[in-house]
Amino acid sequence: MARFALRRLIGMVAVLFAVSVLTFLIFNVIPNSDPAQRIAGKAATPPLIASINKEWGFEDPLPEQYVTMMRKVFSGDLISYFGRENVNERIVEGIPATFSLCFGAALIWMFFGILFGYLSAVRAGGLLDRALTVVAVAGISMPVFWLAAIFLNYLTYKNEIFPSGGYVEFTADPLQWANHLILPWITLAILYVGFYSRVLRSNMLDAMNEDYVRTARAKGLSERRVMSRHVMRNSLTPIVTLFGLDVGALLGGAILIEAIFSLNGIGQYAYESLINTDLPPIMAIVLFGAFFVVLFNALADIAYAYLDPRVKLGSSADG
Amino acid sequence: MASEPNPEATLAGGGPWLLAWRQLRRDRVALGFLALFVLIVAFVLAAPLWADDVAHTGPDKTHTLEKIDVNGEQREVVNREGKPIGPVWLGAGGKFFLGADGRLGRDEMVRLMYGGRVSLFIGISSALITVFLATILALLAGYYRGWTDTAISRTMDVVWAFPVMLLAIALGLVLAVGGLQIGPLHLSGGSIWIPILIIGGVSVPYIARPLRGQVLSLREKEFVEAAVAQGAGPLRIMIGELLPNLSSTIIVFFTLTIANNMLLEAALSFLGVGVQPPETSWGTMIAGGFDLLTSSPLLTIIPGTMILLTVLSVNVFGDGLRDALDPSSKLRLEAHAGISEPEGTAV
Numbered sequence: 200m201a202r203f204a205l206r207r208l209i210g211m212v213a214v215l216f217a218v219s220v221l222t223f224l225i226f227n228v229i230p231n232s233d234p235a236q237r238i239a240g241k242a243a244t245p246p247l248i249a250s251i252n253k254e255w256g257f258e259d260p261l262p263e264q265y266v267t268m269m270r271k272v273f274s275g276d277l278i279s280y281f282g283r284e285n286v287n288e289r290i291v292e293g294i295p296a297t298f299s300l301c302f303g304a305a306l307i308w309m310f311f312g313i314l315f316g317y318l319s320a321v322r323a324g325g326l327l328d329r330a331l332t333v334v335a336v337a338g339i340s341m342p343v344f345w346l347a348a349i350f351l352n353y354l355t356y357k358n359e360i361f362p363s364g365g366y367v368e369f370t371a372d373p374l375q376w377a378n379h380l381i382l383p384w385i386t387l388a389i390l391y392v393g394f395y396s397r398v399l400r401s402n403m404l405d406a407m408n409e410d411y412v413r414t415a416r417a418k419g420l421s422e423r424r425v426m427s428r429h430v431m432r433n434s435l436t437p438i439v440t441l442f443g444l445d446v447g448a449l450l451g452g453a454i455l456i457e458a459i460f461s462l463n464g465i466g467q468y469a470y471e472s473l474i475n476t477d478l479p480p481i482m483a484i485v486l487f488g489a490f491f492v493v494l495f496n497a498l499a500d501i502a503y504a505y506l507d508p509r510v511k512l513g514s515s516a517d518g
Numbered sequence: 519m520a521s522e523p524n525p526e527a528t529l530a531g532g533g534p535w536l537l538a539w540r541q542l543r544r545d546r547v548a549l550g551f552l553a554l555f556v557l558i559v560a561f562v563l564a565a566p567l568w569a570d571d572v573a574h575t576g577p578d579k580t581h582t583l584e585k586i587d588v589n590g591e592q593r594e595v596v597n598r599e600g601k602p603i604g605p606v607w608l609g610a611g612g613k614f615f616l617g618a619d620g621r622l623g624r625d626e627m628v629r630l631m632y633g634g635r636v637s638l639f640i641g642i643s644s645a646l647i648t649v650f651l652a653t654i655l656a657l658l659a660g661y662y663r664g665w666t667d668t669a670i671s672r673t674m675d676v677v678w679a680f681p682v683m684l685l686a687i688a689l690g691l692v693l694a695v696g697g698l699q700i701g702p703l704h705l706s707g708g709s710i711w712i713p714i715l716i717i718g719g720v721s722v723p724y725i726a727r728p729l730r731g732q733v734l735s736l737r738e739k740e741f742v743e744a745a746v747a748q749g750a751g752p753l754r755i756m757i758g759e760l761l762p763n764l765s766s767t768i769i770v771f772f773t774l775t776i777a778n779n780m781l782l783e784a785a786l787s788f789l790g791v792g793v794q795p796p797e798t799s800w801g802t803m804i805a806g807g808f809d810l811l812t813s814s815p816l817l818t819i820i821p822g823t824m825i826l827l828t829v830l831s832v833n834v835f836g837d838g839l840r841d842a843l844d845p846s847s848k849l850r851l852e853a854h855a856g857i858s859e860p861e862g863t864a865v
Contacts, residue, residue, distance in 0.1 A: 210675075217676040225688055336837075340777065340829040342784040345804055345822035348811055356812045454683050455785055470789070473687050476695075481688065488681035 207500075211493045218489045219482065223265050226478045234478065238280050255280075268482060277479045279472070286480045290465060290487060296366040297464030299376070300456065301449040304384045308391035309442065313435075315392065316399025320434075321426065323404055331396065338393030344455040347386045351459065354382065364460035383460045387453060391445060395438060402434035409433075436506045443499025447492035534843075538766070541842035548838020555831040558824070562638060565631035572612035573625050577632040578796050581623040586610045595623040601813050602626075616820060619803070620810055626817065629798050634824060636799040640714050641780035641828075647718030648779065649772045652725035653764065657756045659726075660733025671730070674723040682720055686782065689716045690791030708794040713786060717779045724778075725771050729764060736763050766843035773836030777829045784825050800825050 226234075235251040236243055252258050256267060271277040277286040315335065319328040355363045361382050367375040406412060407430055415425045450465075457466035465484060472480040542548060569576055581595045588609040595618050596602050602618035605626075615627035659670040677685070693712045698705040705711050736742065737760070745759050786792030787801025788808070795802065800821040807817030 213672075214676055214679045217672075218680055221676065221680070222688070225692055336833050337826070337830060340781075340833050341826050342781055342788070342801070342804070342822060344785060344788050345818065345825070348804070348808055348818050349815070349822070352811050352815050352818070448681050454687070455788070458789075469684060470687070473684075473691055473791075476691060481684075485680065485684055485688075488684060489679045492679045492681065 203500075207493075207497045211490070211497070214493055215486060215489055219269060219486055220265070222482050222485045223261075223268070223478075226476065226481070227261060227264075234280055234476075268479065271479075272483055272486065277483055279480050280477045281475045286483045289468060289480065290483060293463065293465040293468050295368065295464075296462045297450065297453070297457070297466060299366075299369065299380055300383055300387065300453060300462060300464060301446060303380055304387035304391070304453075305442070305446050305449075307384055307388040308395060311388065311392045312395025313399060313438070315396035316403065317426075317431070319396065320400045320403035320407070320430075323400075328400075332400075335393035335396050338389045339397075341390070343386060343390050344459055346389065347382070347456060347459045350382050350386060364462065366462045366464070383453075383456050383462060387449075387456050395441065398441065399434055399438055402437055403430050406430045406433050432506060436503050439502045439506060440499045443495040443502070444492065447495030448488070450488065450491040450495075534766075538842040542838060545838040545842065548835050548842075551831040551834040551838075554827065555835060558634070558828050558831065559638065562631050562634035565628070565635060568612075568631055569625075569628045573615070573628050574613065575625050575628060577624065577629045577798055579624060581618065581625070582621065584623065586613055596621060602810070602817075604814065604816065617814070617816070619817060620806055620814075626820070629803060630800075630821060630824065633798040633800050633803050633821065634828075636710060636793060636797055637780060637783060637801065637825065638828065640710060640717065640783045640793070640799065641776045644714045644718035644721070644779045644783070645772055645775040647714065648721040648725055648775050649768055651718070652722045652729055652771075653761070653768060655722070655726045656729035656733050656764075657760060659730045660737055661752060661756050661760065663734070663737075667730075670726075674726055677720065678723045678727075683785065686716055686720050686786055687789060687791050689720075690786050690789075694791055694794055708797065710793055710797055713783055713792045717782050717786070721775060721779060721782070725775060729767065729771070732764060732767060733760055736760055770836055770840040770843060773832055773839060777832040777836065780825060780829050780832075 235248045235255065235257050238251050238255070239247050256264060259267070268277070272287075275285075275287045278284070279286050279289075315331050319331040322328050351363065354360045362375075362379050364383075365379055367379050369376040412425060412429050415429045416422075420428075453464075454466040454470050456462070457464045458470050461467065465487065468480060469484045471477075472484070565577075575581070584595050585592050586595060586603075586606075587593075588606045593603060593606075595614065600621050602620050602623060603614055604617040606614050606617065608615070614625055616630065617626050618624060619626045619629055655670050655674070659667040690713065693705075693716065694707045697707045697709070698712060698715070705715075742755060742759055745755050750758070783792055783799060784801035784804065787799050788805045790805065793799040793802050803821035804818055804825075807814070807819075807821065810817055
């Protein structure tokens with residue numbers, strides 16, 4: 200376990216380093232993204248640009264600029280080019296909305312994904328299976344933001360069933376918090392429910408044909424026990440890995456959903472910063488997101504080893 | 519069918535492709551959705567015909583101040599409040615079949631057909647790029663193993679750890695402003711090749727990872743050993759021995775990648791960092807319709823429905839293809855038909 204943790208930690212630092220360099224290069228090497236010009240705005244005069252260049256250190260060699268920026272990211276005094284606000288504070292402000300959105304949606308999609316996957320696997324070929332398959336494939340074939348827009352139009356504007364977005368602090372009013380999040384949760388979950396239920400279904404069908412399931416049946420175990428103890432347990436492991444990847448990625452900001460429902464979380468901040476080609480917040484958000492992808496990957500591997508005793512954490516379980 | 523008087527006789531002689539085709543031919547659902555996809559392709563290919571002979575306009579032609587004759591009644595294409603005309607179907611002889619697209623008064627149907635060309639073109643060509651790059655990387659990593667594999671796999675990890683939307687948006691934004699220079703080839707910021715390259719590129723790890731795993735296990739098989747013993751070089755083993763064994767997986771991934779890449783294109787275009795005007799795709803049409811969501815919801819619903827139908831047809835057909843091409847899923851098919859429980863337990 201200690202070796203696993205250490206190896207993962209080193210891997211994480213390496214990946215985060217590479218991701219930050221990549222982000223930095225995207226915004227610096229590619230032409231027409233002179234930050235001084237952008238900060239100066241439309242009324243840019245050469246002396247103004249020169250003074251901005253000097254003040255922000257854009258004339259330093261690139262590696263030096265990179266080191267300065269990273270030092271600021273980790274010391275917490277990174278300032279955005281536009282608005283000149285503290286980036287870390289702004290990200291911390293966005294955390295409640297983004298985390299509420301992601302974990303709420305994740306609960307919904309895990310519950311329904313497993314339920315639907317289980318039902319269609321045990322009734323494979325039946326009417327219920329076919330119906331659920333149609334729903335699942337339709338769910339993964341939709342542009343999420345499009346579904347969000349339609350929900351917004353018919354459930355918020357035309358019939359005022361749900362509020363039109365915005366985020367209410369849980370501590371301020373738990374009911375309003377949930378009420379504001381229901382539509383974003385459902386929209387986001389629909390996409391993943393389809394995916395998870397299909398993966399689970401096909402894993403379960405594969406597992407049902409394994410010898411150990413036959414043995415379990417031959418021992419006279421009840422069908423329910425065979426399904427829950429033998430088939431499900433093995434079929435859930437890939438789901439856990441997927442879950443780690445997806446939640447990790449979403450914590451970096453569900454950009455489209457947050458933008459449409461104006462949740463004002465990290466995703467929306469990312470989008471605003473991208474529009475302004477405001478590198479400091481983008482850098483911080485990318486690192487923040489990548490950190491969670493790597494972290495949840497490691498967590499998923501731990502869960503994997505717990506669910507499947509054949510997997511040992513110390514060995515090369517990652518591929 | 520009619521050319522096979524005795525199906526029993528041909529059964530033994532079929533190669534894996536023929537067997538897969540037989541399997542696929544029985545899969546009515548997959549074939550149905552393939553037909554839907556073909557219909558959609560035919561629909562977008564017919565764009566110039568409809569534009570020239572029926573609607574008599576182009577996808578970018580504005581008709582803001584014009585009036586049209588709908589069933590003998592004069593109606594404004596865009597009214598004083600800026601609301602575009604809704605679907606008139608064949609009321610104006612095919613003009614404005616689906617109404618106008620907004621303040622500019624462009625023909626929604628014509629734009630839908632031309633936009634579909636761009637969406638499909640981006641989906642298919644970016645998927646080709648994805649699959650091409652992923653296959654090369656997987657072959658190199660899986661064949662040479664060692665440090666080549668480490669280098670490729672770690673690079674994939676980095677792209678993988680990068681929140682994919684953020685990466686695509688960042689690239690889209692920067693390239694849309696500055697364009698891209700690849701050797702002697704210059705792509706201007708508005709070129710649709712920019713979203714194609716971005717979408718094709720960021721999707722690579724999702725395909726390269728599973729393919730690499732497959733190459734690694736194929737690499738251990740006796741037929742590779744036999745080829746090595748015969749003196750075959752790395753290139754011949756990779757292309758002559760390993761690639762054919764990957765082909766069915768690649769084909770399946772190709773279809774599923776088209777579906778995913780079309781969705782990614784729509785998302786990027788919706789955010790304004792994908793297809794750039796004057797080019798139109800279904801994604802940019804949704805973005806345009808979104809501004810008029812409450813007054814003309816159809817402008818959002820119609821292009822989105824086209825994306826849904828296209829991606830759905832590709833996904834379902836891809837699934838059928840996988841069942842047909844992957845021998846190990848034979849069991850799954852039996853289960854699908856409800857005959858996997860010979861024990862007769864009440865499931």
